[in-house]
Amino acid sequence: MPTFRRDSTLPLLxxxxxxxxxxxxVVLPPVVANNWYGTTGNGSPSSCSGGNRADANPHSVYFARxxxxxxxxxxxxMREIANETAVAPQVSSSQNSSTDIIxxxxxxxxxxxxxxxxxxxxxxxxxxxxxxxxxxxxxxxxHETRYNLNAMDDLGVAFDNWLVTHEQGHAxxxxxxxxxxxxxxxxxxxxxxxxxxxxxxxxxxxx
Amino acid sequence: xxxxxxxxxxxxxxxxxxxxxxxxxxxEASGGPRLGPASEYQIPTDVDVQTYFGSVRRxxxxxxxxxxxxxxxxxxxxxxxxxxxxxxITLSSAVVIGRVVAVSPGSAYxxxxxxxxxxxxxxxxxxxxxxxxxxxxxxxxIEAWFGDGPSPATLQVGxxxxxxxxxxxxxxxxxxxxxxxxxxxxxPDRTYSWDEDVQVIARGGALLGDIDSSGAVGxxxxxxxxxxxxxxxxxxxxxxxxxxxxxxxxxDVDMETGVLERS
Numbered sequence: 001m002p003t004f005r006r007d008s009t010l011p012l013l014x015x016x017x018x019x020x021x022x023x024x025x026v027v028l029p030p031v032v033a034n035n036w037y038g039t040t041g042n043g044s045p046s047s048c049s050g051g052n053r054a055d056a057n058p059h060s061v062y063f064a065r066x067x068x069x070x071x072x073x074x075x076x077x078m079r080e081i082a083n084e085t086a087v088a089p090q091v092s093s094s095q096n097s098s099t100d101i102i103x104x105x106x107x108x109x110x111x112x113x114x115x116x117x118x119x120x121x122x123x124x125x126x127x128x129x130x131x132x133x134x135x136x137x138x139x140x141x142x143h144e145t146r147y148n149l150n151a152m153d154d155l156g157v158a159f160d161n162w163l164v165t166h167e168q169g170h171a172x173x174x175x176x177x178x179x180x181x182x183x184x185x186x187x188x189x190x191x192x193x194x195x196x197x198x199x200x201x202x203x204x205x206x207x
Numbered sequence: 208x209x210x211x212x213x214x215x216x217x218x219x220x221x222x223x224x225x226x227x228x229x230x231x232x233x234x235e236a237s238g239g240p241r242l243g244p245a246s247e248y249q250i251p252t253d254v255d256v257q258t259y260f261g262s263v264r265r266x267x268x269x270x271x272x273x274x275x276x277x278x279x280x281x282x283x284x285x286x287x288x289x290x291x292x293x294x295x296i297t298l299s300s301a302v303v304i305g306r307v308v309a310v311s312p313g314s315a316y317x318x319x320x321x322x323x324x325x326x327x328x329x330x331x332x333x334x335x336x337x338x339x340x341x342x343x344x345x346x347x348x349i350e351a352w353f354g355d356g357p358s359p360a361t362l363q364v365g366x367x368x369x370x371x372x373x374x375x376x377x378x379x380x381x382x383x384x385x386x387x388x389x390x391x392x393x394x395p396d397r398t399y400s401w402d403e404d405v406q407v408i409a410r411g412g413a414l415l416g417d418i419d420s421s422g423a424v425g426x427x428x429x430x431x432x433x434x435x436x437x438x439x440x441x442x443x444x445x446x447x448x449x450x451x452x453x454x455x456x457x458x459d460v461d462m463e464t465g466v467l468e469r470s
Contacts, residue, residue, distance in 0.1 A: 048339055104324045110328050111318075112369060113340050113369065121293070121460045122290075123274060123275050125411065128270045151273070151465070155465045156464065163465075187272065187274065190465065190466045
């Protein structure tokens with residue numbers, strides 16, 4: 001059995017350790033400081049409210065309105081999340097208060113005041129993720145992910161996969177990050193994998 | 208991947224994209240404010256102003272988009288863009304610097320029967336608790352006008368007011384009224400059916416920028432993108448670019464990936 005004794009050097013050691021850790025935190029900013037929403041408290045039913053981290057794992061996904069392109073790409077995104085992060089997405093056959101993500105694909109026109117793209121080359125908004133409501137802890141209990149079929153009809157599978165993984169990333173709690181090619185770039189990168197940085201955020205979050 | 212890297216690299220670089228030898232098309236107030244640089248911009252400390260910009264920013268941050276411009280200068284309406292060989296388009300009808308003189312209710316929107324999967328909204332009374340987002344009518348006294356035709360003395364624009372359902376958006380309207388000097392980029396195509404005299408602000412309302420007390424400009428609704436977007440442009444830069452006839456910027460959209468490449 002180990003024994004402990006009071007040591008006058010211990011406070012100094014702890015102080016040194018604290019200083020060292022604080023130095024490390026300055027030199028190496030916590031990953032959360034970059035493209036992770038964290039707990040924001042944002043969310044209200046069918047609102048235009050902004051980002052918030054997801055509250056639950058496993059992560060249930062309900063297809064409210066979709067076509068074959070969206071269905072395929074959501075499955076690609078779910079596989080990426082399942083294989084590369086600590087979050088376990090699963091399809092839900094019904095929508096209820098415990099549903100985490102609602103998938104909606106439409107030929108959008110004006111939802112949430114956005115300038116929705118009229119085609120794959122018109123410029124404008126391709127997708128949007130909003131939070132339906134925050135739970136008492138301030139995390140988002142349910143996200144709505146919207147996909148603009150005006151663009152998806154025109155552009156290819158690589159774009160669809162990027163777009164859907166991008167919005168699913170928002171629904172986990174990720175923000176845009178342009179310094180590296182991946183699913184969370186602000187414009188399409190054609191790459192639908194999360195970067196190691198993105199995955200560190202997701203896997204570092206308490207679930 | 209390489210093409211995207213190229214786009215990102217270009218995005219980080221100021222591109223005035225000006226041509227040469229063009230007549231002066233500018234018709235703006237004489238003098239005019241100093242604008243920029245963005246690196247000096249300070250967002251106002253007023254809580255209502257921050258509430259307004261925060262509300263718009265949160266929606267913009269959660270959207271995925273296709274954007275052709277790299278900075279504010281490229282939004283001047285003399286800058287054409289050729290997308291996949293089509294006829295040139297512009298990204299604004301005018302860029303306007305002015306001062307807020309009045310803010311009043313405009314319109315409000317909800318989803319029909321509350322259906323979350325609706326593609327199109329329906330108008331509701333401005334004070335309706337069902338409104339999911341609103342548009343405030345903002346009257347601007349114009350200081351500088353970068354657009355075709357003579358500068359009007361005043362202009363009405365619609366400012367996007369997103370907020371959780373059930374809230375009235377009063378804080379956002381208060382924030383708009385306190386803005387003072389501002390800069391707006393007007394959408395080249397969209398109109399409001401409830402009043403076509405009210406101009407639509409580009410990028411879903413995110414291109415309503417603020418001019419701080421030092422004259423520096425920022426677009427807080429763009430979040431971290433604001434500084435790159437302004438790119439230390441000044442009024443003189445806008446004037447210089449507006450006096451030119453720049454060649455159209457050619458952009459190819461990869462129809463498989465949606466990746467943009469400039470050529």
